[in-house]
Amino acid sequence: MTALTEFFERFLGNGLAADYCLAIWETVYITLLGTAIAYIFGMVLGVILYGTAQGSIFSNKIVNSVLGIIINIFRSVPFIILLILTQPVAKLIVRTKLGNPAFIVYLSIAAIPFVARMVESSLKEVDAGVIEAAQAMGCNNFQLIFKVLIPEAKPSLLTGAAIAFTTILGYTPMTYLIGGGGLGNMAIRFGIYRFNADIMYVSSILLILIVQIFQEGFTILGNMTDRRRRNNNR
Amino acid sequence: MIEIQNLSKIFNSKSGEVVAIDGINCTVHDGEIFGIIGLSGAGKSTLVRCINLLERPTKGKVIIDGTDITGVSAKELRRIRKNIGMIFQGFNLLAQRNVLENVMFPLRLVGKSRAAAIKKAKELIEIVGLSDRINNYPSQLSGGQKQRVAIARALATDPKYLLCDEATSALDPTTTTQILELLKRINSERGVTVIVITHEMRVIEQICDRVAVLDKSHIVELGKVSEVFANPQSDMAKELILPKNGSVPTSLARKAIRITFDGRSSFEPVISNMILECRCTVNILYADTKDIGGKAFGQMLLQLPEDENSCLRIRSFLESRQISYTEEAV
Numbered sequence: 001m002t003a004l005t006e007f008f009e010r011f012l013g014n015g016l017a018a019d020y021c022l023a024i025w026e027t028v029y030i031t032l033l034g035t036a037i038a039y040i041f042g043m044v045l046g047v048i049l050y051g052t053a054q055g056s057i058f059s060n061k062i063v064n065s066v067l068g069i070i071i072n073i074f075r076s077v078p079f080i081i082l083l084i085l086t087q088p089v090a091k092l093i094v095r096t097k098l099g100n101p102a103f104i105v106y107l108s109i110a111a112i113p114f115v116a117r118m119v120e121s122s123l124k125e126v127d128a129g130v131i132e133a134a135q136a137m138g139c140n141n142f143q144l145i146f147k148v149l150i151p152e153a154k155p156s157l158l159t160g161a162a163i164a165f166t167t168i169l170g171y172t173p174m175t176y177l178i179g180g181g182g183l184g185n186m187a188i189r190f191g192i193y194r195f196n197a198d199i200m201y202v203s204s205i206l207l208i209l210i211v212q213i214f215q216e217g218f219t220i221l222g223n224m225t226d227r228r229r230r231n232n233n234r
Numbered sequence: 235m236i237e238i239q240n241l242s243k244i245f246n247s248k249s250g251e252v253v254a255i256d257g258i259n260c261t262v263h264d265g266e267i268f269g270i271i272g273l274s275g276a277g278k279s280t281l282v283r284c285i286n287l288l289e290r291p292t293k294g295k296v297i298i299d300g301t302d303i304t305g306v307s308a309k310e311l312r313r314i315r316k317n318i319g320m321i322f323q324g325f326n327l328l329a330q331r332n333v334l335e336n337v338m339f340p341l342r343l344v345g346k347s348r349a350a351a352i353k354k355a356k357e358l359i360e361i362v363g364l365s366d367r368i369n370n371y372p373s374q375l376s377g378g379q380k381q382r383v384a385i386a387r388a389l390a391t392d393p394k395y396l397l398c399d400e401a402t403s404a405l406d407p408t409t410t411t412q413i414l415e416l417l418k419r420i421n422s423e424r425g426v427t428v429i430v431i432t433h434e435m436r437v438i439e440q441i442c443d444r445v446a447v448l449d450k451s452h453i454v455e456l457g458k459v460s461e462v463f464a465n466p467q468s469d470m471a472k473e474l475i476l477p478k479n480g481s482v483p484t485s486l487a488r489k490a491i492r493i494t495f496d497g498r499s500s501f502e503p504v505i506s507n508m509i510l511e512c513r514c515t516v517n518i519l520y521a522d523t524k525d526i527g528g529k530a531f532g533q534m535l536l537q538l539p540e541d542e543n544s545c546l547r548i549r550s551f552l553e554s555r556q557i558s559y560t561e562e563a564v
Contacts, residue, residue, distance in 0.1 A: 129322060130329070132288055133384075136286055136397075137316065137339070137343060137391075138312040138316040138340075138344075139343060147339070147342075147343075152328060152330050225330075228329050228330075
């Protein structure tokens with residue numbers, strides 16, 4: 001990541017256009033990395049939430065309610081406070097509390113509980129009859145999760161990922177608090193605090209474009225892979 | 235052989251305990267097609283789901299080939315389940331996999347190589363007659379085609395038993411007949427023991443060897459289909475088999491008898507012979523006869539002539555031919 005960032009700086013010089021390009025790049029990679037890390041942990045938690053629910057494949061009331069409460073706590077703490085509370089975690093993982101790498105840590109921590117709930121709700125959409133049929137075939141829980149639940153929920157998981165990406169993108173302007181970069185940071189620092197409205201507008205329009213591209217991309221991918229739609233299949 | 239001993243299932247719901255099945259005892263022999271019939275809520279679905287333990291019985295035993303499966307480990311249960319195929323009313327195919335992949339699924343579960351699974355799956359798809367739809371997804375198939383895929387999938391691991399939970403209830407009559415013929419063929423050609431759950435009498439009469447009639451959580455009647463049809467004992471069996479009297483215009487039936495055909499050859503024209511021999515006419519008010527395995531089963535309501543001599547001749551004719559009948563007083 002840093003190599004690419006340096007490449008942008010060297011290649012584009014120090015003009016405003018270069019600042020925009022760098023900011024776009026930073027926004028995209030912060031959001032993508034944050035979403036990806038959040039999904040690695042969020043998927044696991046989502047599957048546990050789904051599986052431990054009452055009447056589900058390995059129902060466990062205690063695990064389910066404890067996990068549910070922890071997730072709700074993390075979801076109710078405002079991001080700006082979570083960012084300060086979890087500084088030791090960033091220090092531990094990326095050896096700094098400041099800048100983009102630290103911000104990705106804060107972003108992931110804030111997004112994991114959200115992603116877990118998204119994954120849980122996608123898995124709940126899988127037809128109970130299909131799960132039952134798989135169990136009747138002698139499927140164990142591991143096979144049930146990886147060969148039935150996740151493949152069957154794939155279109156819904158992709159739609160969920162689009163929502164998660166946009167939500168996580170919405171947190172990125174907070175980088176200005178800890179000396180990170182990105183379009184939101186630019187809009188706040190140059191646009192608002194230095195009264196340069198043009199930069200604010202341009203940054204915002206670029207953010208809108210990024211959201212559009214990723215939202216559409218995920219949605220198209222989700223629909224394309226959904227075999228429940230007749231016209232997708234030849 | 236599947237032995238069900240004293241099987242009960244009680245559901246705990248918010249409004250209290252619901253007894254789904256209560257003290258069920260029956261034995262399913264190898265190679266037969268065993269039917270379980272009952273109205274909605276009689277407990278038949280719960281009963282079949284207890285056979286592969288999709289539903290844990292509250293009490294009782296399910297003994298499959300000598301092993302009581304209610305007492306085995308989860309791992310052992312999964313192994314046993316691979317020997318019991320199951321098809322459902324809602325088909326329950328994997329929506330994101332095509333026909334071939336659906337049939338391959340259980341084969342891959344048991345660790346078959348991809349190539350071996352494809353080969354076996356194609357054979358089975360051929361048997362159920364869907365070779366031209368191999369790359370289609372379930373959303374592109376009709377109900378009957380989906381059930382064929384489900385049957386192929388259920389047979390993939392060469393199970394000894396096949397459970398059918400209302401497998402034809404979502405299908406139209408023509409498709410139902412085709413699916414039932416397929417099940418019958420699988421039973422006779424592959425020797426798979428089939429257990430059929432249904433609320434439709436015609437499913438039982440078309441393919442089953444023996445039938446258990448389920449009413450209010452209990453088996454009220456159990457026997458060969460021909461015997462239960464000819465001579466239903468329980469109220470539920472009578473309700474399911476016998477025609478409703480309400481459909482007969484009672485004003486016509488001043489003097490009538492109800493003949494029960496109990497499996498005499500359907501090639502013997504009983505009524506014609508009776509008319510020729512007794513030299514009197516009768517009026518058929520109602521008839522519902524079915525041909526099960528070349529034998530006639532059913533009921534016929536006849537209006538008798540007014541004069542007593544003719545009536546006597548008819549009665550003695552029926553008695554001489556050992557055809558059972560009852561007087562229908564109006």
